[in-house]
Amino acid sequence: MTVWGENLHEQRNEAVRAIYPEGMHGAIARGIAEHLGGDAVVETATLEEPEHGLSEARLAATDVLTWWGHKAHDQVSDAVVDRVAQRVLDGMGLIVLHSSHWSKIFKRLMGTRCSLRWREDDDREVVWTVAPSHRIARGVAPAFVLEQHEMYGEFFDIPVPDELVFISSYSGGEVFRSGCCFLRGKGRIFYFGPGHETVPVYHHPEVRRVLGNAVAWAYQPAPSPIETSIAPMSPKGWFEEQPP
Amino acid sequence: MTVWGENLHEQRNEAVRAIYPEGMHGAIARGIAEHLGGDAVVETATLEEPEHGLSEARLAATDVLTWWGHKAHDQVSDAVVDRVAQRVLDGMGLIVLHSSHWSKIFKRLMGTRCSLRWREDDDREVVWTVAPSHRIARGVAPAFVLEQHEMYGEFFDIPVPDELVFISSYSGGEVFRSGCCFLRGKGRIFYFGPGHETVPVYHHPEVRRVLGNAVAWAYQPAPSPIETSIAPMSPKGWFEEQPP
């Protein structure tokens, strides 16, 4: 799997670098690796690399991709966005984090504006599990607290999630659908709210558990063989001859 | 339509009677009538009436039923619960209010425990619209405030709502799926959280608007003719002869 990071705040903002000396992508990768079996390969890629580190070959070898961006959504090339979208529709998992609600790739796959309310004012966020049998909630506390976090609030302009796993409250009174699953094409997508760059949220044990669970959920060892890149003319009886 | 009220708090508790001199069912009925067209007939029924006011004839003439109960769920006869359930499955709308999450009728139709967390401690509740295009959200503010209300919090042990219209936050930090639609059989069900007896919540204009919208949404002028009370043996070609 591949952890993609914009990697700009970490370079330009000392406070962020102090929290994430290996970059936010570094912390995300470690958090996921903690929760995957020992033979999982967790690599990273960043905006500044050629093709943002997401070449055809790299993506073809990626089964799950996580995405964190904020300041530079516009600098992500349309060609790469298109490539990632096709891979998701072909079965690659995608985990979209925090401010990436406004990334090109998320808006493309959702078809909506993906806007929300926000405030940086040291709100306390409480994340609540509302789908206890979901794979992504496995082992996660009924509620966990982020002592300081940016407020992200409703209305969040997304399609109705196919599965709603977490809802957050903020001390200012807002609520937010902060853990949302979407099935698109042959792929699985998870949006997760926590992840503001100025607080050590990706060092939080419950957040790391959610990331690990999300990757496990989004991973498919062998995506469906159903062909969706064309609209096949199908003569009568074609399915009788399918191999079992 | 019929507004059903347990009508016990109002008789036994002066503070409740002071808020609801016509009974809670009286206030609910007025709130709904405000929002329905002038020719709507809004009647009431209560626990103490014969058959709880829900005879076969009464139910047959009811297109939407609202339900508020709390102290006396167990006193509702199983025969009446069964009768109401059959009417819902046959197309009658049902609006389930507040503490009625633990009513026999709601648990029967949901199949789950319908438990939740609660606290009476003067929390401020903020009700958020998360389905702006839903009929029940029509004209409702993006967020409205109940200055004092009982806390009802997750995990709320209901099936995943078919449509989630409102989510509430509480000043204590909890969240609650407070506006939930369920389609069952040929009928439509709406659960709405607000309604604690010791605060004048059914006098609140936004709450009344939601009640009116919910009745409008749950109402069907002519429920589907599909027969569900039997499992019909259907010879080949039976549907060719259906009237158009």
Next chain:
Amino acid sequence: MTVWGENLHEQRNEAVRAIYPEGMHGAIARGIAEHLGGDAVVETATLEEPEHGLSEARLAATDVLTWWGHKAHDQVSDAVVDRVAQRVLDGMGLIVLHSSHWSKIFKRLMGTRCSLRWREDDDREVVWTVAPSHRIARGVAPAFVLEQHEMYGEFFDIPVPDELVFISSYSGGEVFRSGCCFLRGKGRIFYFGPGHETVPVYHHPEVRRVLGNAVAWAYQPAPSPIETSIAPMSPKGWFEEQPP
């Protein structure tokens, strides 16, 4: 409301013109008008008009838009597609018909490939209601038959419908989710499978009833005032000052 038609088959193919002397859009408009109240205004627009008949002013005045296209999806200008998409997200209803599953506007709003299997071989299609309490199923038979229709079959590469109203079978053995609702932004979208140009499907009474119901369902007299075109910074307590 506005009925949009590509209007190419009707001009170029005599067989189609014989079935639809007023154009397919003409038949669709009449079918809808039959089922709406007498004061409904049903207008039409076609590809060849300036801006395809969908100027800013026209769209601003349109509360529900139906769309039928097939041969010339690529000739629809991206500017118009973008304009229609924004109107849907702002609350306009959209009814997407038959081969328009591959229209730019549908693919944009879905975010998936929208591909499917197909065959022109005189299959009999049977359309089944699977959501009897849905507004779009009101008065529609449990099953209705299109004696000859193009086969459209699964896998249909759409997001999971927010409400699945109809499923079709074909004499060749395929199935198709032929009546699908999607909520996007503040708008409502309905995809309906029937509509191949060489058979008189838009003269079929049940099809016309579905079209009328779909327009009634997608119509909102006053879309939500929630603002989604920006992501507003929201200071603490902002919602306390909202007008009721």
Next chain:
Amino acid sequence: MTVWGENLHEQRNEAVRAIYPEGMHGAIARGIAEHLGGDAVVETATLEEPEHGLSEARLAATDVLTWWGHKAHDQVSDAVVDRVAQRVLDGMGLIVLHSSHWSKIFKRLMGTRCSLRWREDDDREVVWTVAPSHRIARGVAPAFVLEQHEMYGEFFDIPVPDELVFISSYSGGEVFRSGCCFLRGKGRIFYFGPGHETVPVYHHPEVRRVLGNAVAWAYQPAPSPIETSIAPMSPKGWFEEQPP
């Protein structure tokens, strides 16, 4: 896991016994075992055993239960039904097969009538995957054929499935939502249509694969610790003291 079988047809009907000399439950158990890892324990239980083979101890040790019944739904004791329901709500998986759509346990958990149309007339059934990324569809063909099977058709009076995995067509023209997931309490439920007793459907390789996948999907190594059997009074700040 435990495979429960009514085990009456097999004893009374030679034709059924010829197809299933080990009982239908025996074939189901073998089919599942083929697809689970080698250390999975697949046991069986039948109606005639004391407590139908589903004692408290047995159920406590069961992580997933499959259920096949037909002639004797009424002979299943209410106490056992209640016990199974509680276990599902506490996290046990439940796979409900074919004619068990009318079992007490399924109706209890669904809250609807669970009726459907049916016909025994040698229809060909084709089972279509409509959720290619779902765990239960893993490795399953886009469509597979049961040459002869009882027709089960819409309208199937169930709640809207939380996930719809398969839709079947029949040569008579009917359709059926034949693979349906429901999340209830902390448990996962899957209904699967195939399984008429007079045809060797549980020897079919794709059917066996679906059964194996369904058990893998419904299994939870450690159901959520969220308590749902009570409605806990929760003082302010209670969640601050939760262990991480």
